[in-house]
Amino acid sequence: MRMLSKIKDFAFTHPEANAFISPNKEITYGDLWRQSEQVARYILKQNIGSGSPIIVYGHMEPEILVCFLGSVKSGHAYIPIDISIPFERIDRICKSSEAELLINVSGQPMPLENSSIRMITFEDVEAMAVDSEDTDAEKWVKEDENFYIIYTSGSTGNPKGVQISVNNLQSFVDWMTEDFPITGGLRFLNQAPFSFDLSVMDLFPSLATGGSLFAITKEMIARPKILFEALKKSDTQVWTSTPSFVQMCLMDPSFKDELLPNLTVFLFCGEVLPVRIAHQLMERFPKAKVYNTYGPTEATVAITFVEVTKEMLTQYEALPVGKAKKDIKLLLLNEDGREVPEGEKGEIIIIGPSVSKGYLGQPELTEKAFTTINGERAYRTGDEGYLEKELLFYKGRRDFQIKLHGYRMELEEIEQHIAKSSLVKAVVVIPVYKGDKIESLTAAIVPAKHDFEKEYQLTGVIKKELAEKLPAYMIPKRFTFYQELPMTPNGKIDRKQIREKVIL
Numbered sequence: 271m272r273m274l275s276k277i278k279d280f281a282f283t284h285p286e287a288n289a290f291i292s293p294n295k296e297i298t299y300g301d302l303w304r305q306s307e308q309v310a311r312y313i314l315k316q317n318i319g320s321g322s323p324i325i326v327y328g329h330m331e332p333e334i335l336v337c338f339l340g341s342v343k344s345g346h347a348y349i350p351i352d353i354s355i356p357f358e359r360i361d362r363i364c365k366s367s368e369a370e371l372l373i374n375v376s377g378q379p380m381p382l383e384n385s386s387i388r389m390i391t392f393e394d395v396e397a398m399a400v401d402s403e404d405t406d407a408e409k410w411v412k413e414d415e416n417f418y419i420i421y422t423s424g425s426t427g428n429p430k431g432v433q434i435s436v437n438n439l440q441s442f443v444d445w446m447t448e449d450f451p452i453t454g455g456l457r458f459l460n461q462a463p464f465s466f467d468l469s470v471m472d473l474f475p476s477l478a479t480g481g482s483l484f485a486i487t488k489e490m491i492a493r494p495k496i497l498f499e500a501l502k503k504s505d506t507q508v509w510t511s512t513p514s515f516v517q518m519c520l521m522d523p524s525f526k527d528e529l530l531p532n533l534t535v536f537l538f539c540g541e542v543l544p545v546r547i548a549h550q551l552m553e554r555f556p557k558a559k560v561y562n563t564y565g566p567t568e569a570t571v572a573i574t575f576v577e578v579t580k581e582m583l584t585q586y587e588a589l590p591v592g593k594a595k596k597d598i599k600l601l602l603l604n605e606d607g608r609e610v611p612e613g614e615k616g617e618i619i620i621i622g623p624s625v626s627k628g629y630l631g632q633p634e635l636t637e638k639a640f641t642t643i644n645g646e647r648a649y650r651t652g653d654e655g656y657l658e659k660e661l662l663f664y665k666g667r668r669d670f671q672i673k674l675h676g677y678r679m680e681l682e683e684i685e686q687h688i689a690k691s692s693l694v695k696a697v698v699v700i701p702v703y704k705g706d707k708i709e710s711l712t713a714a715i716v717p718a719k720h721d722f723e724k725e726y727q728l729t730g731v732i733k734k735e736l737a738e739k740l741p742a743y744m745i746p747k748r749f750t751f752y753q754e755l756p757m758t759p760n761g762k763i764d765r766k767q768i769r770e771k772v773i774l
């Protein structure tokens with residue numbers, strides 16, 4: 271694989287360069303390559319069935335990277351599992367993936383109850399390690415073989431293992447390093463834990479270009495003071511995160527270019543990038559470019575991109591998610607499966623070499639979501655959007671479309687309008703069910719600074735503003751106010767938790 275060869279070359283020419291920096295530990299390219307050889311040799315000795323993936327468990331330790339590379343160099347894909355994933359779910363992943371080996375990097379015990387998987391700690395692998403010749407590149411995973419398998423939660427709650435091949439990943443890395451201002455040797459922020467595919471957006475473009483990653487751990491995220499001290503030290507040049515994560519940082523006025531003077535690129539994916547957030551970033555970091563990108567895990571992280579310009583901030587109500595990367599074709603289909611004309615809304619279908627071969631061991635689910643169009647792999651995203659002169663606009667997820675009193679509406683559209691109020695910092699709209707019928711909507715809001723004494727006064731003003739933009743049936747009945755909205759471990763707004771709070 272070209273990307274692995276590049277990492278190898280860099281490790282030989284720049285062995286002392288830092289590859290990954292976490293709070294307590296760093297690893298150089300030289301050590302990353304050498305230690306991953308040891309892991310590869312260990313795995314090769316275990317007689318693991320070909321095609322059987324290796325599970326790697328931990329949280330942003332440098333050794334996680336060592337195990338990822340060790341796995342793929344021994345011809346096995348890896349499944350990254352972050353410590354935020356509950357054991358019961360890990361048990362299910364072990365079973366459904368039929369993985370034979372789990373390497374525990376976390377330093378914590380793993381009480382898996384139902385799994386017969388062989389477990390070994392990283393220390394034990396290291397203790398058995400011997401240095402010798404590099405493994406033959408012929409042994410590395412190649413072409414259509416899986417490089418990694420990432421389990422998405424899926425709205426059904428059943429884990430789905432998205433298989434990403436060497437070719438899928440190479441196409442992604444080529445795009446990132448050709449079409450974005452990612453030159454060699456940059457410092458990347460690594461916010462998303464490795465079990466979420468947003469992490470791939472910083473991990474491999476960084477390693478493929480001799481860059482270094484600065485890890486933001488969950489302890490830092492929980493303690494803003496420590497987070498900001500770390501950010502200051504990080505000297506981040508390329509920022510990759512969810513919009514929710516940067517929104518949280520923006521709440522602190524010191525989040526501006528003095529904190530990160532060398533920051534030149536913001537990359538966002540995974541959620542709507544609100545106009546206001548892009549605007550604030552452009553004001554506070556005038557030297558940095560802001561990119562919005564879009565894509566599902568099933569199409570290898572992201573497949574569209576756009577640099578947000580000042581004009582866009584006034585031109586559009588909701589920012590575009592961008593143009594497709596050159597080897598990708600987008601189709602927008604209506605409910606009858608016909609292509610819709612430009613400007614009209616339809617389901618986004620992604621066609622091309624970024625599209626996964628499907629879900630590991632789940633042929634029915636794969637069949638439902640994936641297909642082949644003109645000989646190329648295609649994925650039905652379940653997202654709605656429209657195209658305007660090749661620019662894709664995201665219009666929400668089909669599963670966030672609801673029917674209330676007979677009216678079809680999109681929760682994200684309502685959120686977009688509420689978010690425009692100067693009294694609102696962040697918002698999520700939640701449907702409230704009676705039985706299996708939606709009875710009303712509730713808006714969970716983080717308010718901006720205001721002078722109202724009572725919450726009902728604030729609610730009244732926001733509702734009045736909304737009444738000018740939305741029909742009455744789309745205005746949430748209840749408004750609840752919070753200091754902050756909960757985030758999932760991957761840094762997206764946690765709708766499920768908010769729903770539980772609202773219902774309680």
Ligand SMILES: Nc1ncnc2c1ncn2[C@@H]1O[C@H](COP(=O)(O)OP(=O)(O)OP(=O)(O)O)[C@@H](O)[C@H]1O
Nearest residue numbers: 422423424425539540541542563564565566567664
């Ligand atoms: N730039 C963007 N703007 C708006 N939404 C986005 C953007 N990028 C991605 N998304 C949304 O995120 C989805 C992809 O997310 P991801 O593959 O991480 O899994 P998920 O659906 O969020 O989580 P899970 O499947 O684990 O429940 C897309 O299908 C789309 O709905």
